[in-house]
Amino acid sequence: MGDVVLTTPVPRLLKKKFPKSKIHFITKDEYSYIYDNNINIDKVIRFKDSLIKILTRLRSENYDLVVDLHNNLRSNFLKLFLFKTSITYKKYFFKRWLLTNLKINLKIKHIAKSYIETLLKMNIYDDGEGLEFYFSKKIKEINLPSIYNRGFSAVVVGAKHKTKRLTYKKLIELCDKINGPIVLVGGKSEISVSKKIESFFKYSDIKVRDKLNKNTHIYNLCGKLNIEESAYIINLSDKVFTHDTGFMHIASALKKNIFSIFGSTHSNLGFYPFRSSFSVIENNNLSCRPCTKIGYSNCPAGHFKCMKDLKFDGI
DSSP: OHHHHHTTHHHHHHHHHOTTOOOEEEEEGGGTHHHHTOTTOSEEEEEOSOHHHHHHHHHHHOOSOEEESSOSHHHHHHHHHHTOOEEEOOOOHHHHHIIIIIOOOOOOOOHHHHHHHGGGGGTOOOOSOOOOOOOOTTOOOOOOOGGGGGOOEEEEOOOSSGGGSOOHHHHHHHHHHHOSEEEEEOOGGGHHHHHHHHHHHHHOOHHHHHTSOSOOEEEEOTTTSOHHHHHHHHHHOSEEEEESSHHHHHHHHTTOEEEEEOSSSOGGGSOSOOSSOEEEEOOTTOTTOOOOSSOOSSOTTSOOHHHHTOOOTTO
16 A cells, blocks of 8 residues: 555656646556545556456557556566556665665665656656645545544554554553544454553553553544545544554655654665654664564564564653
8 A cells, every 4th residue: 555655746747747648557456546536647447357458458548658666577567568668666676685684774765756766767857745645525524522623643553564563562552652632543453452452541440540641542443444534534633653554655645743663664765754744763772673674474583672662752
């Protein structure tokens, strides 16, 4: 999801340069909603068939130009057999490998900047604007308890990979530190953890409550909203606390004040909030970070100190 949000400056720049052009965007079906309401895209093509079927469909469109922002086996296959002029995003695979494996930092550009620079071959230049996320006209207003009318923080509970997620105990610590109204945002896979957090602040015994800050209120919406509705909640919030995940980039597109929580990954890999106000919460006392650019199911070193030893001072 995040990678697709990060591409949104490209069609905007193309449309500015060629306002009468027709721009189509192809992506996996599960990520197509990112572009369904984008004003710079004329057609979203959902990649849910075989490569041959997709190739046949794309050929029928008779494109003038192919812009490849993925640069993988599938996209290169499609480019090769479309027989059209193309430009391709340059991956910094080796630089990321050096950083995750040898801890050599060669200053990787933000991936959104790399996407934008793909267009330099066409003399199209960065407009200095950020990412984009457009809501559908049909989205329903979500009513929150009255205490949230004075402002609240959104806490994104999940992330795809375990080493990019806080443990539920650390999430509780974070919520206590925020010390104000909080809406928990996440999918069905975050329901169990979110209920533990909700229950902790409602039902902990008196001795536990006495040790807590007193203004944390939890409103749990995990598993109750789709992606767009969750983005709507993020848009309403004053602050967004999020792991290194797709919602971080949606929050960036919505120009929110973001607190980005990095565990096994690192902002130096080029995936931090783009052109929005943000702070990074991370453990800089570990020589093993970053150990991956996408995350693992378990900590390779076995200690998971990148998340377990995080401090939430200054939030």
